[in-house]
Amino acid sequence: AILREETEKLSYRFDRAVTCELDVPDDVYANADALVPRLFSNILNNAVEHNTGDTASLQVSLSTDSERVTVRIEDDGPGIDDHERATLFGGTSTRSADHGLGLIIVDRLARRYGGRVEVGDTGPDGTVFTITLPTPEAGPATSQHFLEPASAPVS
Numbered sequence: 001a002i003l004r005e006e007t008e009k010l011s012y013r014f015d016r017a018v019t020c021e022l023d024v025p026d027d028v029y030a031n032a033d034a035l036v037p038r039l040f041s042n043i044l045n046n047a048v049e050h051n052t053g054d055t056a057s058l059q060v061s062l063s064t065d066s067e068r069v070t071v072r073i074e075d076d077g078p079g080i081d082d083h084e085r086a087t088l089f090g091g092t093s094t095r096s097a098d099h100g101l102g103l104i105i106v107d108r109l110a111r112r113y114g115g116r117v118e119v120g121d122t123g124p125d126g127t128v129f130t131i132t133l134p135t136p137e138a139g140p141a142t143s144q145h146f147l148e149p150a151s152a153p154v155s
Helices: 002-013 036-049 082-087 102-112
Strands: 017-023 055-064 068-075 116-123 126-134
Touching: 002 017, 002 036, 002 055, 036 055, 036 068, 036 102, 036 126, 102 116, 102 126
Parallel strands: 017 055
Antiparallel strands: 055 068, 068 126, 116 126
């Protein structure tokens, strides 16, 4: 539900066409808390913001097994050069000419939940980010919350 909400928000955050293709099953649970929407919104917003085309297209898919939830976000932007890629998740703790704090926050949130974020393929045809979070059964007992609509109570 959170992924659906965050992708829907893209259509009114930007002054250009944004299309999102979702392959996200219902009722998927992961270790997280009320900040998990920020993790996804930062990556999704960056994918659109740094896309130099007239339109931006994203493909978001989610898979799960007994130990983890894996979210794959693929964009059709210009890619990330090697210099930027080396510092995306915390080469510095402040904004730079290349990027701000958004992906540093993403990395810290993913680690807080016992997960990780990685940059996969990147190049002139786009970039792939993969976020992996543990399922409640596999993750730390102190933060067993789930991916749910932002308006629903977090237990």
